[in-house]
Amino acid sequence: MAEPRPTSFEQWQATVPDQVRTDPLWNYVAYPKALFLFDLAWFDCERLRKDARGRALVEQLITAAGSISANIEEGYSKGFGADYARFLKIALGSSRETRGWYWRISRLLSAEVVKHRIELLSEIIALLKTTISQQGRLNRKK
DSSP states (O other), X not given: OOOOOOOSHHHHHTTXXXXXXXXXXXXXXXXXHHHHHHXXXXXXXXXXXXXXXXXXXXXXXXXXXXXXXXXXXXXHHTOSSHHHHHHHHHHHHHHHHHHHHHHHTTTTSOHHHHHHHHHHHHHHHHHHHHHHHHHHXXXXXX
């Protein structure tokens, strides 16, 4: 049976297990948005697989999208400061890469979908940049 596609961030959140939503990391706004983005990319890849050109890009897109939340998770587990900021910088790079892939595949998805994904990624990028800056200030105070 096929999974239902999320229609909104709020609707998607209701499908996330309590064990994930009750983790303190969930409170970092960029994290649930990155998980949501990955789920959206998962469904987008189904569409991409229907076109030979899209099939060639599926692995690039899903790997980059998955790297965002994975690096936020790993960095958060290292504690705050320089190490956390380093992982957030990797997540930032993956966010920009994913945004670039969405632009490159824009001919294979609807304009509405591409616009939504690019806007979501731009929001994640802004959140990551702010947190990286904050972590840098924390590190300088030590």
